[in-house]
Amino acid sequence: MVDLGPDASRRDAVRKGDFLAATEAAVARWHGIPAPNAPARRMAAELAALIEAFDALRGALVFEDEPSCFEAALRETMEPSR
Amino acid sequence: MTDLAALSLAEAAAAVRTGAATALALLEACRANRDRANPKLNATIWHDDAGAEAAARAADAAVAAKAPLGKLHGVPLAHKDMYYQAGRPCTCGSLIRKDFVPAVTATAIERLHAAGATVWGGLNMAEFAQNPTGHNRHYGDCHNPWSLAYIPGGSSSGSGASVAARFNYAALGSDTGGSIRLPASACGVTGIKPTQTRVSRYGAMPLSFSHDNVGPLARTARDCALLLGVIAGHDPKDPTSADLPVPDYEAALTGDLRGVRIGLAETYFLDGADPPVVAAAEQALRVLAGRGAIVSRIRLPLMDAVAAYGGVVSRVEASAIHAQWLRERPGDYATHLSGRLYPGLAIPATYYIESLSRRGPVLRAFAREVFANVDLIASPTIRTMLPSLAETDIDHGPPGTETRFMAVSANTRPFNYLGLPAISIPCGFDPDGLPIGLQLAARPFAEARLLAAADAYQRDTDWHTRLPPVLAP
Numbered sequence: 001m002v003d004l005g006p007d008a009s010r011r012d013a014v015r016k017g018d019f020l021a022a023t024e025a026a027v028a029r030w031h032g033i034p035a036p037n038a039p040a041r042r043m044a045a046e047l048a049a050l051i052e053a054f055d056a057l058r059g060a061l062v063f064e065d066e067p068s069c070f071e072a073a074l075r076e077t078m079e080p081s082r
Numbered sequence: 083m084t085d086l087a088a089l090s091l092a093e094a095a096a097a098v099r100t101g102a103a104t105a106l107a108l109l110e111a112c113r114a115n116r117d118r119a120n121p122k123l124n125a126t127i128w129h130d131d132a133g134a135e136a137a138a139r140a141a142d143a144a145v146a147a148k149a150p151l152g153k154l155h156g157v158p159l160a161h162k163d164m165y166y167q168a169g170r171p172c173t174c175g176s177l178i179r180k181d182f183v184p185a186v187t188a189t190a191i192e193r194l195h196a197a198g199a200t201v202w203g204g205l206n207m208a209e210f211a212q213n214p215t216g217h218n219r220h221y222g223d224c225h226n227p228w229s230l231a232y233i234p235g236g237s238s239s240g241s242g243a244s245v246a247a248r249f250n251y252a253a254l255g256s257d258t259g260g261s262i263r264l265p266a267s268a269c270g271v272t273g274i275k276p277t278q279t280r281v282s283r284y285g286a287m288p289l290s291f292s293h294d295n296v297g298p299l300a301r302t303a304r305d306c307a308l309l310l311g312v313i314a315g316h317d318p319k320d321p322t323s324a325d326l327p328v329p330d331y332e333a334a335l336t337g338d339l340r341g342v343r344i345g346l347a348e349t350y351f352l353d354g355a356d357p358p359v360v361a362a363a364e365q366a367l368r369v370l371a372g373r374g375a376i377v378s379r380i381r382l383p384l385m386d387a388v389a390a391y392g393g394v395v396s397r398v399e400a401s402a403i404h405a406q407w408l409r410e411r412p413g414d415y416a417t418h419l420s421g422r423l424y425p426g427l428a429i430p431a432t433y434y435i436e437s438l439s440r441r442g443p444v445l446r447a448f449a450r451e452v453f454a455n456v457d458l459i460a461s462p463t464i465r466t467m468l469p470s471l472a473e474t475d476i477d478h479g480p481p482g483t484e485t486r487f488m489a490v491s492a493n494t495r496p497f498n499y500l501g502l503p504a505i506s507i508p509c510g511f512d513p514d515g516l517p518i519g520l521q522l523a524a525r526p527f528a529e530a531r532l533l534a535a536a537d538a539y540q541r542d543t544d545w546h547t548r549l550p551p552v553l554a555p
Contacts, residue, residue, distance in 0.1 A: 039421030073442035077449035
């Protein structure tokens with residue numbers, strides 16, 4: 001067990017390291033593709049921010065019309081005169 | 083003597099139709115500028131001069147024979163090298179497709195052919211249309227005609243650069259996250275991303291089938307109206323294309339903006355924006371107000387959702403398309419591209435489906451709130467001053483270069499998830515002498531409104547007529 005100590009940024013760094021390792025393992029298992037380079041690893045690590053963004057949206061969005069066809073929405077939101 | 087390469091697309095087409103110029107003379111004028119500017123710009127991947135000459139002679143023979151002539155009869159064009167033409171190369175800016183010769187022709191190209199236009203070459207582009215900067219490891223980076231060290235914008239980099247450097251009257255680009263609007267902005271030309279489904283994507287290299295759009299870059303809004311009118315409309319070969327009538331876009335260009343409500347987007351679009359860019363956008367709105375537009379500031383809803391969901395859709399779809407090649411030929415991708423594709427493989431299918439299924443409701447809620455108050459949403463196309471190629475070179479730059487790279491398309495990506503039409507028009511220059519673009523977006527299928535506003539603006543300004551230094555003797 002790693003002793004994280006009181007330093008929050010270090011704790012974050014370790015957590016991101018764990019996240020990246022788990023992400024790489026999942027991609028290798030599901031797709032048979034290793035991380036091709038350092039930028040790939042950096043951008044994969046940023047998926048943590050995507051998870052946070054989705055977390056923040058959960059419960060914040062309430063739509064009257066639930067999952068439906070996008071093409072229909074395009075037509076419904078045209079200018080009324082058209 | 084008229085410089086034929088300096089004509090707009092509409093003027094060039096009219097010159098051939100009326101006999102004021104031959105198709106061959108147009109081609110030669112463009113070729114002269116290409117020979118002068120392109121060694122510095124690297125805006126082309128291939129060109130077929132013999133084929134282009136033969137096509138021009140055939141076009142001139144048709145004029146002499148008084149044959150029926152299309153709207154673009156005899157006008158030589160080149161397009162982003164991702165539009166399939168049966169029997170001609172189509173590299174998609176990649177090493178992987180270096181020797182690809184398609185067996186079919188894209189519907190957009192077929193419609194241009196039917197209107198009489200000819201094709202002289204394939205233009206440089208980001209590898210598989212996957213960067214906003216114009217870097218290309220395989221065919222060399224494309225350069226900005228206003229200052230060679232700077233990005234020309236991507237992914238339709240050669241489209242923007244060739245039109246700005248007056249060796250191409252107009253070009254097809256493609257736009258999945260800004261790839262028409264960004265090079266239009268960076269190179270000082272006009273480019274429109276139509277409403278999702280407005281133009282057939284048949285025979286266009288796919289990147290993200292939910293977000294991909296086909297559209298033109300040209301020197302003026304009028305030229306974009308002309309070209310869009312030719313390529314838009316339902317296509318049975320692309321069942322996702324909208325079965326709606328195509329308006330007469332050129333007829334909408336009246337110069338009259340009385341009562342048109344334009345809101346400068348404050349939320350998200352100005353976050354971290356550079357003051358000279360904001361000032362140019364604000365000045366552009368004052369010009370539009372002079373034509374009768376009612377200008378205000380507007381806060382946009384749901385931008386967090388648009389950013390999160392849109393990012394998932396683009397990444398997952400692109401990664402799925404490229405998974406096989408990533409597995410078998412990882413070394414044939416540029417570092418920045420395989421680096422960008424890789425994370426998409428890790429996103430759960432449930433996130434992807436959630437993002438897609440929310441798209442309609444998000445659009446409805448966004449449209450209800452925004453378009454009750456404005457007809458057009460305005461913003462800078464690129465919110466910062468233009469970066470250099472070196473500053474955005476992920477392949478050779480330090481960690482963190484990705485941030486600068488991704489910032490280029492921050493203001494264009496939202497309209498791909500929302501599916502809304504958006505146009506970029508030149509509206510000034512930054513302190514480095516690089517063009518600034520104003521982006522206008524509208525309701526679905528309101529391209530005529532966008533083109534009318536852009537055309538009205540260009541009646542009162544001359545940014546779009548200025549010549550880049552790359553053409554200096």
